[in-house]
Amino acid sequence: MTFESFAGQALAGVSLGMVWFLIAAGLSIIFGTLKVLNLAHGSLYMLGSFCCYQVTVSLAGVPGNFWLAVLVAPLVVALVGGIIEVFLLRPIYKAEMIYQYILTFALVLIIAEACKMIWGTGYHSVKVPWPFQGSVAMFGLSFPIYNLFLIAMGPLVFIALRTLINKTNLGRNIRAVTENREMANALGTNVPQVYTGVFMLGAWLAGLAGSLWPPVSVVMLGSDMAVVIDCFIIVVIGGLGSLAGAFVGALILGLTTAFGLYLIPKLAVAFGFILMIIILIIRPYGLMGEPE
Amino acid sequence: MTGAGMNRISLLGTSPRNGTMLLGVMIVMVALPYLLGQSWLSITTEMLILALSASALNIMLGYTGMVSFGPAGMYAVGAYTTGVLMEKMGWGMLPATLAAPVMAGLVGALVGWFCVRRSAVYFALLTLAFSQIIWTVVFQWYSVTGGDDGLVSVPVPDFFFEITNCYYFMLAVVSVCLFIIWKIVNSPFGMTLQAIRENPNRVEFIGVNVKRYQLASFVISSVFLGIAGSMFCVFSGSAFPDYAYWVKSADMLVICLLGGIYNFFGPLVGTVVYTVLTKVISGYTMHWHLVLGGIIVLIILAMRKGVVGTLANYWANRKSAAA
Numbered sequence: 001m002t003f004e005s006f007a008g009q010a011l012a013g014v015s016l017g018m019v020w021f022l023i024a025a026g027l028s029i030i031f032g033t034l035k036v037l038n039l040a041h042g043s044l045y046m047l048g049s050f051c052c053y054q055v056t057v058s059l060a061g062v063p064g065n066f067w068l069a070v071l072v073a074p075l076v077v078a079l080v081g082g083i084i085e086v087f088l089l090r091p092i093y094k095a096e097m098i099y100q101y102i103l104t105f106a107l108v109l110i111i112a113e114a115c116k117m118i119w120g121t122g123y124h125s126v127k128v129p130w131p132f133q134g135s136v137a138m139f140g141l142s143f144p145i146y147n148l149f150l151i152a153m154g155p156l157v158f159i160a161l162r163t164l165i166n167k168t169n170l171g172r173n174i175r176a177v178t179e180n181r182e183m184a185n186a187l188g189t190n191v192p193q194v195y196t197g198v199f200m201l202g203a204w205l206a207g208l209a210g211s212l213w214p215p216v217s218v219v220m221l222g223s224d225m226a227v228v229i230d231c232f233i234i235v236v237i238g239g240l241g242s243l244a245g246a247f248v249g250a251l252i253l254g255l256t257t258a259f260g261l262y263l264i265p266k267l268a269v270a271f272g273f274i275l276m277i278i279i280l281i282i283r284p285y286g287l288m289g290e291p292e
Numbered sequence: 293m294t295g296a297g298m299n300r301i302s303l304l305g306t307s308p309r310n311g312t313m314l315l316g317v318m319i320v321m322v323a324l325p326y327l328l329g330q331s332w333l334s335i336t337t338e339m340l341i342l343a344l345s346a347s348a349l350n351i352m353l354g355y356t357g358m359v360s361f362g363p364a365g366m367y368a369v370g371a372y373t374t375g376v377l378m379e380k381m382g383w384g385m386l387p388a389t390l391a392a393p394v395m396a397g398l399v400g401a402l403v404g405w406f407c408v409r410r411s412a413v414y415f416a417l418l419t420l421a422f423s424q425i426i427w428t429v430v431f432q433w434y435s436v437t438g439g440d441d442g443l444v445s446v447p448v449p450d451f452f453f454e455i456t457n458c459y460y461f462m463l464a465v466v467s468v469c470l471f472i473i474w475k476i477v478n479s480p481f482g483m484t485l486q487a488i489r490e491n492p493n494r495v496e497f498i499g500v501n502v503k504r505y506q507l508a509s510f511v512i513s514s515v516f517l518g519i520a521g522s523m524f525c526v527f528s529g530s531a532f533p534d535y536a537y538w539v540k541s542a543d544m545l546v547i548c549l550l551g552g553i554y555n556f557f558g559p560l561v562g563t564v565v566y567t568v569l570t571k572v573i574s575g576y577t578m579h580w581h582l583v584l585g586g587i588i589v590l591i592i593l594a595m596r597k598g599v600v601g602t603l604a605n606y607w608a609n610r611k612s613a614a615a
Contacts, residue, residue: 037413039361039420091593098359101416102549103592105361105542110585117579225538229424232417240413266432273425277406280418284409 004141009258015147015216017254018154022209023227024234024246025161026202032241033178033198036089036100040107042228044203046221048077048210050115053124053219066129066215074207081203085196112224121221126214146215153212157205158247165243174198233276239289248287321463325456337459339567340466341524346547346559347473348516353545354553355477356509357489358408359416362423363544365403366514368430368536370396370521375443375531376436385449389522396518397511399426404510408503411492420538427536442532446525458527465523469516474556476512485509546588552601561600 027041038044055069062068084107092099128146135142165171176184177194185191234253238245253272260271279286325333349363370392377388407418430437437443452458476482487495488502496502525531534540543566551562569587574580595602 031413037416088589088593095592095596097412098353098357098553099592099596101359101361102545103589105545106585106588106592108585109542109581109588113579113582113585117582225424229421232421236410236414236418236421269428269432270425273421273428276421280406280409 005262007141009262010255011143011147011151013255013258014154014251015150015254016258017251018150019209019213020227020230020234020254021154021247021250022157022205022212024231024238024250025157025243026205027231028235028238028241028243028246029161029205030199030202031235033174034085034089034093034195036093037104038199038202039101039104039228040084040111040224041202041206041231042224042226043108043111044077044081044206045210045227046115046224047080047111048073048207049214049219049223050119050124050210051076051207052211052214053119053126056126064130066126069126070208070211073211074204077207077210078200078204082196082200084203085199089199090192090195108224108228112221116221119219124214124219126219128215144216150212150216154247154250157208158243161243170197230272233272235286236276237279237286239286242286242288245286245288318467325459330455333455333459335567335571337455337462337527338524339563340459340462341520341527342543342547342567343560343563344466344469344523345517345520346544346551346563347470347556348513348520349544350548350553350559351473351477351485351513351516352509353548354555354558355482355489356485356506357492358506358509359412360407360419360510360513361416361538361541361545362403362419362421362426363513363517364536364538364540365419365423365426366396366400366517367521367524367540367544368426368531368533369399369514370518371525371531371535372430372437372443372521373518374522374525375446378448379443379446380436385526389519389526392522392525393515393518396521397515400511400514400518401507404507404514408506408510420541423536423538423541427533427538430536431533437531437533440533442530442534443525444530446529446531448526448529452526452529462523462527465519469519470560473516477556481505481508546584549588549591551599552604555600555604558600565599 023041023045026044027038030036030038030041051073052066052069055072056065059065059068088103088107089100092103128144132146132149135144136148137143163171165174173184173189173194174197176187176189177191181191184194230253234246234249236249237252238247238249253275256271256275257268261268324336328336345363345367349360352358352360352363373392373395374385374388377383377391378385383391403419403422407415407422410418431440433439452461477485484495484500484505488500488505492502521535524535547562547566548559549562550565551558551560553559570580573583577583
């Protein structure tokens with residue numbers, strides 16, 4: 001492997017990892033606070049990418065339409081998330097876990113079918129937006145600028161989330177509810193509101209990832225399950241409920257996938273799974289997770 | 293929780309009335325080829341196999357409290373074992389169908405060993421991940437599985453081309469399997485599984501190796517899923533990657549849920565309700581999944597015990613009101 005191809009794969013892997021991080025972070029935050037495994041998280045991502053595509057098409061002539069889409073699409077997804085939390089999840093928090101799993105599983109079916117009804121089964125693409133078209137030369141190589149932008153987004157969102165959770169009043173409430181729901185409730189925190197807020201935040205992150213990825217890839221049905229499986233691998237590697245775990249896990253999986261694709265394209269999908277199995281054997285609770 | 297648990301277990305008991313009902317159902321099943329047309333008989337045969345797979349899943353889901361999202365993986369292992377052995381290796385039907393549960397059991401032991409290392413939420417997502425691995429293997433291993441074309445010319449004996457023969461064969465296989473599952477879940481071993489469902493910590497404290505029992509439950513479930521897959525391969529003469537896809541797992545989960553997971557007969561009733569619903573609704577709309585998703589949401593919000601559980605509660609209430 002030459003240095004050029006090595007650097008190229010590393011870049012592709014990291015940018016993929018950073019997008020995955022956005023999704024896995026949402027999944028992880030939702031699980032940490034609500035104790036709900038949202039199987040429909042990939043569906044929220046897919047919904048975000050379809051919304052992004054829709055906005056860019058609807059505002060085809062408008063300058064900066066992509067950035068409007070990045071603003072609007074995640075908000076739409078967050079709103080859908082809010083509706084899901086208030087009307088569907090809230091009535092069953094007291095029920096057994098199995099019903100929550102299956103409910104979110106049902107949402108996978110509903111969202112996928114709804115997307116199919118609205119946008120059809122074809123592939124859609126979104127152009128690389130201004131001002132990130134083209135490439136930039138580094139180490140004698142040319143890197144697509146948009147990928148560099150994606151790579152920058154990862155740490156940015158990571159730091160923003162850390163600040164939100166550790167430094168703000170809202171974050172204090174989230175941590176209080178995560179730590180002890182009853183006690184937080186007794187001390188006057190509006191727990192249902194925090195739940196809704198956290199679910200919407202998670203959905204917003206999935207929507208953000210969904211609107212940032214299309215310029216590099218395509219918008220299509222089926223990405224929901226592919227993405228949610230990748231996120232599962234990430235949280236198994238990193239530990240569910242840990243933001244840092246999601247970051248590290250996403251980075252590792254992104255790099256593994258990119259190099260796997262380069263070395264043995266036919267078995268690329270297997271690399272992530274093998275990685276997950278290895279982690280399960282040597283460190284069953286994930287790299288950053290704590291024993292249950 | 294404990295109160296609900298007691299209720300659940302008592303629902304699983306045998307009574308003379310159940311015995312009479314069971315006999316009645318068996319008589320109707322045997323008489324069905326004389327009552328139904330070819331196409332409905334074919335649908336009923338499919339239903340038998342689906343009922344077996346749902347019951348197999350329910351060993352984990354309802355009896356042990358392990359939410360598996362990957363039963364389709366084991367189902368596909370069974371189907372492809374039979375399919376590949378017959379089509380590519382030229383095995384006879386008997387050894388090929390007997391090999392299916394063995395293979396599914398072995399794969400189930402391997403996958404289960406990883407999955408039971410983690411509990412609850414991780415278990416659920418690991419089962420989904422592993423079933424997707426199986427799907428990927430089936431999809432990519434072109435030389436053996438035929439990739440996305442599947443296996444389409446499994447040389448099934450001519451005997452099965454006559455749908456009535458096929459129906460009776462499946463009825464016999466499924467009845468025997470269900471009887472064995474019934475024996476297993478009502479044995480001391482099955483009671484231990486149910487105790488683990490209610491409270492794994494307490495069961496661990498009284499000296500039971502919970503993980504080992506969960507693994508056993510996983511393997512038994514896989515074996516019967518393998519049989520169901522193998523039977524479907526014989527019935528249809530084909531095997532496709534779709535058998536391992538998560539949508540198939542969703543079907544099985546919904547069937548269990550629809551019928552009621554805390555009752556042996558839940559998955560069976562669920563199969564009938566689900567199949568009839570599919571046939572009726574898909575006659576009206578192309579967007580069957582949307583309706584299906586809506587139905588699941590409704591069941592979970594309004595009728596969490598499923599058809600059988602709700603009816604059983606109704607009867608129990610009426611009885612106690614009369615007494």
